[in-house]
Amino acid sequence: MDYYAREAGAQVAVDFVDALQSTYALLAEHPASGSLRQAYELGLPDLRSIKLRDFPYIVFYLEQADHVDVWRILHDKQDIPAWLQESGTSN
Numbered sequence: 001m002d003y004y005a006r007e008a009g010a011q012v013a014v015d016f017v018d019a020l021q022s023t024y025a026l027l028a029e030h031p032a033s034g035s036l037r038q039a040y041e042l043g044l045p046d047l048r049s050i051k052l053r054d055f056p057y058i059v060f061y062l063e064q065a066d067h068v069d070v071w072r073i074l075h076d077k078q079d080i081p082a083w084l085q086e087s088g089t090s091n
Contacts, residue, residue: 019052023059024070026050031063038080051076 005013026033027050034048038060049060052073058080060071074080 016052016055019055020059020073023050023052027059027061027068027070031061031068034059034061034063047071 001013001016004016032048034050036046036048038049039045039047046062047060048063049058051058056076057073058076059073062069062071
């Protein structure tokens, strides 16, 4: 949000937060809606991902019985498999 406020203005930062909140609401209502593609590529069972509307970010999350755990939000231009594998080993 700080980056968008600084580089693109307050309205873009607010739009980013709105996109996040909209994605979180979608996941709360339909947690199985995200893709399992990264789970297969990384060998991380049940890791789902969903792209933020209008922004170049992907939300990675795990669906639990009674909630959703947001694991990471990453820019879609990153080498996501490498980044997730590296960050997963340091936790």
